[in-house]
Amino acid sequence: MEKRIIPISLPHTGExxxxxxxxSIMSGWLTAGPKVREFEQIFxxxxxxxxxxxxxxxxxxLHLALVALGVKEGDEVIVPAFTWISTANVVLYCGANVxxxxxxxxxxxLDVNDLKSKITPKTKAIIPVHLFGLCADMDAIKKVAxxxxxxxxxxxxxxxxxxGNAAGSLGTLGCFSFHPRKSVTTGxxxxxxxxxxxxxxxxxxxxxxxxxxxxxxxHHGAKPYILPDFNMLGYNYRMTDLQASVGIVQLKKLDxxxxxxxxxxxxxxxxxxxxxWLRTPLVGTDYKHGWQSYVVYIDESKSPISxxxxxxxxxxxxxxxxxxxxxxxxxxxxxxxxxxKPDDFPGARDCNNYSMSIPLFNKMTEEDYHYVVxxxxxxx
Ligand SMILES: *Cc1c(COP(=O)(O)O)cnc(C)c1O
Numbered sequence: 001m002e003k004r005i006i007p008i009s010l011p012h013t014g015e016x017x018x019x020x021x022x023x024s025i026m027s028g029w030l031t032a033g034p035k036v037r038e039f040e041q042i043f044x045x046x047x048x049x050x051x052x053x054x055x056x057x058x059x060x061x062l063h064l065a066l067v068a069l070g071v072k073e074g075d076e077v078i079v080p081a082f083t084w085i086s087t088a089n090v091v092l093y094c095g096a097n098v099x100x101x102x103x104x105x106x107x108x109x110l111d112v113n114d115l116k117s118k119i120t121p122k123t124k125a126i127i128p129v130h131l132f133g134l135c136a137d138m139d140a141i142k143k144v145a146x147x148x149x150x151x152x153x154x155x156x157x158x159x160x161x162x163x164g165n166a167a168g169s170l171g172t173l174g175c176f177s178f179h180p181r182k183s184v185t186t187g188x189x190x191x192x193x194x195x196x197x198x199x200x201x202x203x204x205x206x207x208x209x210x211x212x213x214x215x216x217x218x219h220h221g222a223k224p225y226i227l228p229d230f231n232m233l234g235y236n237y238r239m240t241d242l243q244a245s246v247g248i249v250q251l252k253k254l255d256x257x258x259x260x261x262x263x264x265x266x267x268x269x270x271x272x273x274x275x276x277w278l279r280t281p282l283v284g285t286d287y288k289h290g291w292q293s294y295v296v297y298i299d300e301s302k303s304p305i306s307x308x309x310x311x312x313x314x315x316x317x318x319x320x321x322x323x324x325x326x327x328x329x330x331x332x333x334x335x336x337x338x339x340x341k342p343d344d345f346p347g348a349r350d351c352n353n354y355s356m357s358i359p360l361f362n363k364m365t366e367e368d369y370h371y372v373v374x375x376x377x378x379x380x
Contacts, residue, residue: 004371008320009293011180012257012362013246020245032208035241039248040191043176046159046251047168049193051200054239054247055207058155058177059086061190063093064237065151065173066125068202071096075124080110081329081348083129087153088328096124100329100340102347105297106282108324108355109136111347115144125149130157130167132324132357133183133290134283138162138170151175155190158183159254161288168193178243183257183292184250186243210234257362261291264360264369268294271373277303278376294360295324297351304380307354317375324355 024035036054044052055061071077073095079088081100091098102114108131115126126145128136133156141150150171154160157167158176168174173196176182178189192203205212211228239247269280279297283289298307305313311321327348329340342349359372 001371001374003318004368005318006320006359006364006368006372008322008357008359009181009361010363011185012253013185013250017246017249020249021242024241024245029241031240032238032244033241035244035248036239039239039244039251042248042251043191044193046254047166047174047193049166049169049174050195050197051193052168053192053200053203053207054244055190055192055237056239057179057188057190058153058175059090059190060207060235060237061175061177061192062087062090062127062151062153064203064206064235065175065192066090066094066096067206068199069125069149069151069172071124074122076120076122077124078115078118078126079328080127080129080131081345082108082325082327082351083131083153084155084325085328085331085333087127087129088334091127097122098328098334098338099123100334100345100348102345103131103351105347105350106279107134107137108132108295108351109134110141112137112140112144114347115141119144119148123148125151125172127151127153128171129153129155130160130290132281132295133157133160133292134281135160135162135167135170135287149173155179156182156292157290158292159258159288160290163286167290169195172196173199178247178250181292183290184247184254186239186247186250189239189243189247205232206234207237208234209236258290260362261294261360262289264364265289265291265294267369268358268360268373272296272376275376291360293324293357295355295357298354298356300354307356310379311356313379314375317378319372319375320359322357323353324351324357327352 040052071094075096077091082103088098104111152171152174154167155177160167174193176191178186210232
């Protein structure tokens with residue numbers, strides 16, 4: 001087969017997204033305004049929640065979720081040990097402590113059996129991650145968590161489902177990312193979802209410097225001398241209307257994007273099952289995978305060469321791969337801060353060392369997919 005160059009991912013944006021920004025630019029309303037409200041409404045409807053609040057990233061979404069839950073110094077928040085580092089960082093932004101929980105090597109998600117022993121009277125929240133677009137087993141987590149609030153890190157899980165319900169509607173709060181590596185993009189951007197009216201209002205205020213509209217302003221029309229009141233420490237985490245314009249167009253394509261990726265994920269499943277040193281993603285019947293990434297697990301006891309050598313070989317053939325994500329407890333900052341060893345979380349350690357994301361994105365062609373399979377099968 002002729003050599004092809006295939007990146008790990010490319011966002012699917014084009015003229016439609018470009019034109020969508022024109023209206024905002026011409027109107028002069030650039031920051032959060034009508035486009036953000038429309039984007040939030042479409043997002044909330046698609047994910048079956050009452051409220052969706054657009055913010056600047058999944059990281060700031062997660063931060064606000066924890067602030068709204070009252071997470072503060074001395075509290076503990078449980079975070080899977082295999083996830084993007086910011087799932088853990090946001091806990092530290094609140095002055096609280098990160099308590100890592102191990103992950104399951106087959107789903108890459110939080111290991112419910114390891115969760116029980118991590119809960120203490122100080123546990124203020126748990127952040128189950130729906131990694132690569134596969135929801136965590138939320139019912140099993142709820143059983144163990146009891147009344148502890150669950151904040152879904154659905155950064156990769158726009159449009160994903162669990163037992164007939166959408167990601168973002170499964171916990172107390174849900175958080176999403178619109179980074180270009182995710183399923184739909186606004187460049188940078190995020191969303192918080194919830195069915196709780198009070199949390200929604202709190203988060204709306206927090207993202208806007210903590211501004212709250214007074215009752216007087218709400219009910220008696222705009223008086224020129226009334227500015228919002230500020231009774232909390234807020235942030236500026238507002239999404240712009242420019243980003244939301246792109247998001248509206250992208251969100252309309254979300255389900256067709258997922259359908260297309262699912263078709264090619266099945267193609268990979270079928271084609272790659274004959275490779276005995278590689279495990280394709282396992283998706284239980286209760287789950288609708290969002291296929292943000294297609295991540296395989298390399299069994300080095302059977303593979304002719306190591307995971308890293310496989311990745312280098314593929315790179316030479318023009319196929320980009322990446323480790324699924326990283327294990328924060330193995331990263332310098334957390335390893336040092338909490339004096340953690342890689343072996344303290346063996347599941348996360350193995351996922352860190354043996355996972356491999358292969359190209360799956362909406363701009364790929366049929367020939368690209370066939371070429372990736374060809375290259376993987378050529379590794380001897
Ligand atoms: C990408 C990602 C984030 C961070 O999203 P940003 O929008 O870039 O802040 C957080 N958690 C997970 C699991 C992610 O994959």
